[in-house]
Amino acid sequence: MRRIIIRRLVQIIPLIFAVIVMNFVLIHLAPGSLFDVMTSEQQITDPKMLDQLRHTYGVDQPVSVQLAKYIWSVMRLDLGYSYRQNAPVFDVIMQQLPATLILMLAAVGIALLVGVTAGVLASIKVNTIWDNLISLGAVFFFAAPSFWLGIMMTVMFAVKLGWFPVGGMRTIGVDESAFGAVLDVMHHLVLPATALGLFYAATFARVMRASMLEVARLDFVRTARAKGLSGGRVVLAHVMRNAMLPIVTLLGLQLGTMLGGSVVIEAVFSWPGIGSLLFDSVMSRNFPMVLGVLVLGSLLVAVCNASVDLLYLRLDPRIKAR
Amino acid sequence: MSGFSRRDFLMTTAGAVLASGLAGSSSAATATPKRGGTLVGTWGGFEPQSLFVPAGGGSSPYFTSTKVFERLIRLTADLKFEPVLALGIEPAEDFRSYTIKLRPNVSWHDGKPLTADDLVFNAIQYWKPISAGVTLDALQTAEAVDPLTVVLKFKVPVPEFFLKSVLAGKAGLVIPKHIYDGSNIITNPINNTPIGTGPFKVKEWVRGSHVEYARNDNYWNSGLPYLDKLVIRWWRDPASRSAAFEAGQLDIGTFNPIPAPDIARLTATKKFVAETKGYSNSAWITSVEFNQRREIFKKREVRQALLHAIDRSFIADTVFFGRARPSLGALHFSNSIFFTKDVQDYPFDVKKAAALLDAAGYPVKSGSRFKMSLVSAGWFEENVKIGQYLKQAFEDVDITVDLAIPDRATSLKRIYTDYDYDVAVSNNSASIEPIPQTTQYYTTDGIVKGAAFRNATGYSNPKMDETVSKMAIETDEKKRVSLVHEFDKLAASDAPVLPMVDLEPVTIARSDVRDHSLTADFMGESWAEVWLDR
Numbered sequence: 046m047r048r049i050i051i052r053r054l055v056q057i058i059p060l061i062f063a064v065i066v067m068n069f070v071l072i073h074l075a076p077g078s079l080f081d082v083m084t085s086e087q088q089i090t091d092p093k094m095l096d097q098l099r100h101t102y103g104v105d106q107p108v109s110v111q112l113a114k115y116i117w118s119v120m121r122l123d124l125g126y127s128y129r130q131n132a133p134v135f136d137v138i139m140q141q142l143p144a145t146l147i148l149m150l151a152a153v154g155i156a157l158l159v160g161v162t163a164g165v166l167a168s169i170k171v172n173t174i175w176d177n178l179i180s181l182g183a184v185f186f187f188a189a190p191s192f193w194l195g196i197m198m199t200v201m202f203a204v205k206l207g208w209f210p211v212g213g214m215r216t217i218g219v220d221e222s223a224f225g226a227v228l229d230v231m232h233h234l235v236l237p238a239t240a241l242g243l244f245y246a247a248t249f250a251r252v253m254r255a256s257m258l259e260v261a262r263l264d265f266v267r268t269a270r271a272k273g274l275s276g277g278r279v280v281l282a283h284v285m286r287n288a289m290l291p292i293v294t295l296l297g298l299q300l301g302t303m304l305g306g307s308v309v310i311e312a313v314f315s316w317p318g319i320g321s322l323l324f325d326s327v328m329s330r331n332f333p334m335v336l337g338v339l340v341l342g343s344l345l346v347a348v349c350n351a352s353v354d355l356l357y358l359r360l361d362p363r364i365k366a367r
Numbered sequence: 368m369s370g371f372s373r374r375d376f377l378m379t380t381a382g383a384v385l386a387s388g389l390a391g392s393s394s395a396a397t398a399t400p401k402r403g404g405t406l407v408g409t410w411g412g413f414e415p416q417s418l419f420v421p422a423g424g425g426s427s428p429y430f431t432s433t434k435v436f437e438r439l440i441r442l443t444a445d446l447k448f449e450p451v452l453a454l455g456i457e458p459a460e461d462f463r464s465y466t467i468k469l470r471p472n473v474s475w476h477d478g479k480p481l482t483a484d485d486l487v488f489n490a491i492q493y494w495k496p497i498s499a500g501v502t503l504d505a506l507q508t509a510e511a512v513d514p515l516t517v518v519l520k521f522k523v524p525v526p527e528f529f530l531k532s533v534l535a536g537k538a539g540l541v542i543p544k545h546i547y548d549g550s551n552i553i554t555n556p557i558n559n560t561p562i563g564t565g566p567f568k569v570k571e572w573v574r575g576s577h578v579e580y581a582r583n584d585n586y587w588n589s590g591l592p593y594l595d596k597l598v599i600r601w602w603r604d605p606a607s608r609s610a611a612f613e614a615g616q617l618d619i620g621t622f623n624p625i626p627a628p629d630i631a632r633l634t635a636t637k638k639f640v641a642e643t644k645g646y647s648n649s650a651w652i653t654s655v656e657f658n659q660r661r662e663i664f665k666k667r668e669v670r671q672a673l674l675h676a677i678d679r680s681f682i683a684d685t686v687f688f689g690r691a692r693p694s695l696g697a698l699h700f701s702n703s704i705f706f707t708k709d710v711q712d713y714p715f716d717v718k719k720a721a722a723l724l725d726a727a728g729y730p731v732k733s734g735s736r737f738k739m740s741l742v743s744a745g746w747f748e749e750n751v752k753i754g755q756y757l758k759q760a761f762e763d764v765d766i767t768v769d770l771a772i773p774d775r776a777t778s779l780k781r782i783y784t785d786y787d788y789d790v791a792v793s794n795n796s797a798s799i800e801p802i803p804q805t806t807q808y809y810t811t812d813g814i815v816k817g818a819a820f821r822n823a824t825g826y827s828n829p830k831m832d833e834t835v836s837k838m839a840i841e842t843d844e845k846k847r848v849s850l851v852h853e854f855d856k857l858a859a860s861d862a863p864v865l866p867m868v869d870l871e872p873v874t875i876a877r878s879d880v881r882d883h884s885l886t887a888d889f890m891g892e893s894w895a896e897v898w899l900d901r
Contacts, residue, residue: 077776085779085819094496095817101554129416131556140574196606204613211614212607213576217407217598312603317575321414321603329416330776 049358053351057344064343065119065336069112072332080104082329083129102128115333119340125333129326134337138319142341144214145318148241148310149303151234153296155242156249161292163246164253165285171258179250187247191306195240195313202236209236212315237314241306245299249292256288263287289360297353301346400882404899405596407616409608410890411623411872414601418572419561421542421552422497426622426796426890429537431599433891434580435476436540436563439467440531442648442887446704446799448531452481452541452564456531462524462842469515473587475543476562483511488544490519497552498538501812502803524840526847528704532800536648537891566592566895576600586895593898605629612639612875618899619876619883621645621890627688630873642874645889649796650699652866653682653691653753654808656782656791659825659863663729663737664789670862672723673790674713676764677757681715683868686752690873694866697809697858698851701869702799705851710859720764731765738767742788744778753792753867761790783819792867795820799887801851806835808864809854826863 080102084095099105103114118125124134167179186194203211210216214233221229260266261284269283308320319338326334357364415427419436423429439453455468473481490509505521512518519530533539541564546557560569564587567580577600582592600617602608609625611617612633625633633639655677657664664670679693692700696710729736739761743754751772758768773781781787797804807813811832813822834854841847859865874884879900886892 075777076773077780081780081784081817082776084817085783098553128554131417131554131558137574144575192604196604196610199607199610204610207614211611211616212602213600215573215576217577217579217600311575313607315576315600315602315604315607317573319575321575321601324603325413325416328775 049354050351053347053354057347060347061119061340061343062116064339065116066112068336068339069115069332072327072330072335073108075330077330078104079129079330079332082331115336124337124340127331127334127337129329129331129334134333137322137334138337138341141317141319141322144316145304145307145311145320146345147230147234148237148307148316148318149300151238152242152245152303152307153300155238156245157292157296158246159242160246160249161253161285161289163250165257165280167250167254168257168261169280171254176254179254183247183250185247186243187251189244191240191244192309192313194243195237195310198236198240199313209233212313214317237310237316240313241303241310244306245303248295248299252291252295253288256291257284260284260288286360290357293353293356293360297350300349300353304342304346398881398900400593400896400898401900402593402898403595404593404901405598406594406618406880406894406897406899407598407600408619408621408894409600409602409611409617409624410621411605411608411625412601413603414575417558418569418578419558421493421558423537429891430621431578432540432561432563433565434567434597434599434893435561435565435569436542437565437893438535438539438541440535441892442532442535442799444644444647444885444887446647446887448535453534456534458525458527458530458842462526463522464518464520465525465530466512467517467519469517470587471515473564474585475545475564476568476583477543477546478585479543479545481541481543481564482514483517485541485544486517487511488548489541490517493542493547493552494533494538498540499533500538502533502538524842526840526842526844528844528847529800529802529839532798536798536800536888565893567597567893588895592893592895594894597894609633612877619874619880619897621874622872623690624875627690630875633875638878640876640878642876642884643871645874645884645886646872647699647701647703648798648887649891650701650798651794651796651870651872652694652699653747653750653792653794653868653870654864654866655757656788656793656824656864657862658786658789658791658823659827660786661789663739666727667861668723668727669729671713672720672727672764673761674862674865675716675720675723676760677713677867678715678760679867682753682756686749686756687868687870691868691870694869695859696855697805697865698801698855699797699866699869702797704799705801705848705855707852707855709852710856711862712859713862713865717763724764734765735767736765738769739789740769740771740787741790741792742778742781743770743772743792744775744782744794745772746775746778747794750792750794757790757792779819783821783823784817786816786823786825791823793820793823801854802835802839806838806854809858810835822864824863826861828857828861831857831861 080099084098103111127134127137130137163179167176170176199211202208210233214230216229266279266283269279307318308323311318311320323338410430412427415431417428419432420428437451439451440448440456441451443449452470452473453467454470457466467486469481469483469486475481487509490506495503495506505523505525506519507522508520510518543562546562547555566583566586568583570579570581572578577598580597582595586592602611605626608617608620609629630641634641657670659665683691683693695708695712698706700706724736741754741757743750745751754770754772758770761768782791782793807821809826809831810822811827814825815821834850834857838847838850838854841850876883881898881900882896883889
């Protein structure tokens with residue numbers, strides 16, 4: 046167990062390295078630089094000032110030197126300084142990353158709960174109206190763009206019914222107790238997490254249904270029934286546990302795309318997460334910030350994937366840690 | 368006004384009261400302002416990179432910093448200067464020096480008093496080198512005569528309207544010397560929590576969400592601000608802003624906060640008003656630029672022909688849903704001081720365009736006159752549509768068009784650094800005073816490689832340079848207006864770059880938000896007078 050964790054962690058290092066080099070090259074291939082954007086926005090035309098800023102931003106050095114310097118500073122756990130925000134990259138990201146994490150975790154929770162439940166229901170009631178309705182719903186939520194779903198949910202539940210706030214993460218300008226604050230965030234979280242989670246719930250439901258049907262045909266299920274276990278116990282303890290494996294695989298793969306999908310949902314619900322920061326940073330070619338977000342993002346995805354691997358061991362004892 | 372007949376209106380005394388209310392702005396004060404409440408505002412763009420960007424940084428930091436920092440004077444909606452931090456700005460007889468009297472008993476948010484030393488610091492170390500740049504090139508010295516009086520000395524005569532316009536404009540914010548002295552103003556981390564003299568203090572900035580301002584209880588204008596709290600919040604999606612308005616979670620949004628089709632829907636409920644006042648000192652245009660470094664576009668007839676080929680009413684009505692007007696000359700129609708109709712116009716006329724192109728030596732050969740690269744700057748959604756429309760319009764006069772709509776950074780680089788375009792679509796916002804924001808598109812010294820929103824066409828005409836130089840030092844207001852007309856005429860007939868449409872941005876506000884949009888650049892005002900009628 047410990048070996049697998051260590052091995053996974055060691056594998057993260059070349060991954061991060063590749064993320065840095067690839068994205069550094071990509072952002073330098075895109076026309077325009079942070080220097081261009083900043084000086085044009087600030088209307089700086091004085092040649093002396095331009096030279097001074099070139100030096101401050103470090104763009105007076107060759108690209109290879111800039112890359113080497115960046116990698117060296119990341120190795121010392123320093124993500125650099127963002128002149129656009131006038132603050133260290135790490136500080137700016139840490140102000141916004143927790144919001145994205147909360148949204149992602151809530152969306153994963155909703156996706157798993159809704160997806161797995163729907164999949165199990167559909168497989169038990171296979172080829173009935175329930176099965177068809179669930180499949181129809183799954184196709185709908187899979188096909189509907191999440192930003193459209195988000196706007197429709199806002200119009201319905203926030204504007205017309207007034208059950209939920211239209212956006213943001215906290216009620217602004219209200220001082221609450223810690224418990225009140227948690228409730229407040231949860232209240233704001235419902236719509237964005239549902240809009241983001243339903244897309245993944247749709248895939249989970251489809252995969253879960255197929256997987257359940259496949260496992261239900263296996264011999265050990267017949268044995269479980271034959272030895273007199275109740276229908277519910279057979280489904281929950283025998284079929285479902287074994288049918289979960291593909292879901293866990295899928296979950297590991299989709300955590301990465303969920304980080305990307307949250308950018309759109311964050312825009313619709315003005316959720317103060319990493320999405321808007323990443324978007325603005327790409328647009329302004331603010332490469333220390335883009336790389337900082339991507340490095341932390343890939344770290345996050347790598348850690349999630351490692352946890353998924355550990356989850357395999359727990360779910361299926363036949364898989365051995367090697 | 369639909370509820371009143373004209374007769375009722377004239378006959379009743381109630382009508383007279385209503386008339387005074389309605390004739391002013393929709394938010395004109397007829398009631399006594401009420402104290403208190405929290406106002407949630409936004410604008411049609413995104414979160415700023417920093418709450419205050421000393422050198423400008425675009426509309427978003429301008430919006431957030433002007434609630435904290437104030438200027439010496441401000442320009443009202445009817446284009447009169449009003450005192451803010453200065454009680455008076457008086458020119459000497461030769462207009463080479465100006466005496467500024469500061470308002471007494473003004474203090475910074477940290478309690479230190481505002482003095483003449485602050486002003487000297489701003490003039491020499493902030494305005495001239497950083498925020499105003501070449502605009503204040505003529506400024507030589509700033510000297511504190513007594514603790515509340517400063518004399519600014521210039522190399523040449525400086526027109527009064529010009530100087531006041533600079534001081535009331537984007538570059539004229541007054542920042543505290545005791546905080547910035549000795550530091551690099553541009554990179555000082557305090558710019559994320561600025562300290563000014565304004566009616567609001569920064570309380571908390573939650574990145575990605577909002578900034579909360581608390582009332583400055585020691586504000587020099589006692590009784591103001593009316594609000595207890597101001598929140599500026601950002602949504603990335605216009606449809607979400609409409610939803611926030613409807614759900615009662617947003618009170619006011621400046622600069623086209625919501626999708627154009629939603630404006631009629633929201634105002635029809637009478638719960639919201641749409642206000643177009645409050646933008647004249649930051650008037651936006653969409654312009655077309657012709658690169659003079661290309662042989663074809665160096666010919667004036669070609670530029671004029673292309674202008675005739677564009678249906679500007681179509682752009683105004685279809686692309687902007689009527690929230691724009693076809694331009695005339697180089698100045699925005701809302702510039703009531705300098706605007707003139709007496710300039711060459713380019714009505715939509717495909718036949719005339721074709722004839723001009725034939726005459727210029729570009730007849731149709733095997734289906735095409737010539738090939739052009741058209742770059743439409745993708746920073747506004749409308750520019751995407753305008754780019755597509757221009758491609759069609761130019762193809763209608765048999766020009767082969769290679770259209771590119773790059774993102775912000777690439778557009779800036781292609782148009783203003785690399786000059787890599789034949790025809791470009793761009794935008795800018797201009798103050799009432801045409802120098803330098805408007806003139807720098809036409810003058811030779813406006814050509815600065817890598818500096819955006821100025822002469823990128825390479826146009827250079829000694830007569831133009833001479834007219835603008837005269838404008839810069841003409842101290843007689845009337846003569847100056849006629850010089851601006853002369854400039855505008857030349858700009859319109861030479862047409863190296865011309866506005867296609869003058870935009871009419873709209874502010875959406877709940878109808879119980881009062882006394883907004885009363886100044887010439889409302890988004891950049893302190894909002895001390897805004898109050899809630901609840």
